[in-house]
Amino acid sequence: KQEVTQIPAALSVPEGENLVLNCSFTDSAIYNLQWFRQDPGKGLTSLLLIQSSQREQTSGRLNASLDKSSGRSTLYIAASQPGDSATYLCAVSAGGGNKLTFGTGTQLKVEL
Amino acid sequence: GAVVSQHPSRVICKSGTSVKIECRSLDFQATTMFWYRQFPKQSLMLMATSNEGSKATYEQGVEKDKFLINHASLTLSTLTVTSAHPEDSSFYICSAESPGTGILSNQPQHFGDGTRLSIL
Numbered sequence: 001k002q003e004v005t006q007i008p009a010a011l012s013v014p015e016g017e018n019l020v021l022n023c024s025f026t027d028s029a030i031y032n033l034q035w036f037r038q039d040p041g042k043g044l045t046s047l048l049l050i051q052s053s054q055r056e057q058t059s060g061r062l063n064a065s066l067d068k069s070s071g072r073s074t075l076y077i078a079a080s081q082p083g084d085s086a087t088y089l090c091a092v093s094a095g096g097g098n099k100l101t102f103g104t105g106t107q108l109k110v111e112l
Numbered sequence: 113g114a115v116v117s118q119h120p121s122r123v124i125c126k127s128g129t130s131v132k133i134e135c136r137s138l139d140f141q142a143t144t145m146f147w148y149r150q151f152p153k154q155s156l157m158l159m160a161t162s163n164e165g166s167k168a169t170y171e172q173g174v175e176k177d178k179f180l181i182n183h184a185s186l187t188l189s190t191l192t193v194t195s196a197h198p199e200d201s202s203f204y205i206c207s208a209e210s211p212g213t214g215i216l217s218n219q220p221q222h223f224g225d226g227t228r229l230s231i232l
Contacts, residue, residue: 034220034221036223041203041226041228042225042226043118043205043223043224043225043226044156044205044207044223045223046220046221046222046223049220089155089156091156097144097161097169098144098209098219098221099146099158099161100146100156100158100207100221101158102155102156102157103155104154104155105155
């Protein structure tokens with residue numbers, strides 16, 4: 001059974017700092033990995049999707065990497081801003097049916 | 113593009129009431145939609161996969177008679193929580209899979225804004 005873990009569970013940083021969020025998964029046979037953002041009481045916004053054949057994806061200040069063999073992914077946020085404060089979830093898609101297994105999330109707070 | 117609308121955003125009702133939640137893909141057709149449940153400070157757990165024109169596939173431990181899913185068109189899936197009780201109170205989120213080029217293409221999922229269900 002696939003298990004996805006995210007470290008740290010919570011993170012507080014001053015504005016402008018670069019930061020890294022970690023995601024690990026137990027079964028490396030995945031199709032893709034996605035990073036999502038969830039604001040309190042809201043749904044999910046997709047940030048980046050990395051196919052299993054890819055090593056990284058970039059969008060603006062965000063960069064996600066994937067090391068499938070070791071079961072790890074990182075989300076790098078450059079020059080953090082208070083508007084980045086949210087919970088960040090990673091999810092892996094594996095097996096038929098495109099079922100997503102979500103991680104436990106990292107709650108990020110960027111302070112002024 | 114790829115907007116998913118979920119309605120209602122919040123429901124408060126008495127125990128024993130049945131509640132219907134709608135999930136619509138607004139600008140694309142979705143053969144497959146997914147329903148998730150999220151308890152406070154926990155991650156999303158997949159409840160069921162909704163396939164247009166066929167029966168939903170439920171995850172282990174999810175009661176299909178309790179959580180009725182109907183996917184009658186390529187843009188609409190509904191989740192009905194039947195005879196809801198306080199333990200059913202949760203945040204329910206749907207997603208719709210982008211059209212793909214093959215059966216196992218595992219296309220990105222686009223999520224609705226969720227429905228906060230509170231049973232008194």
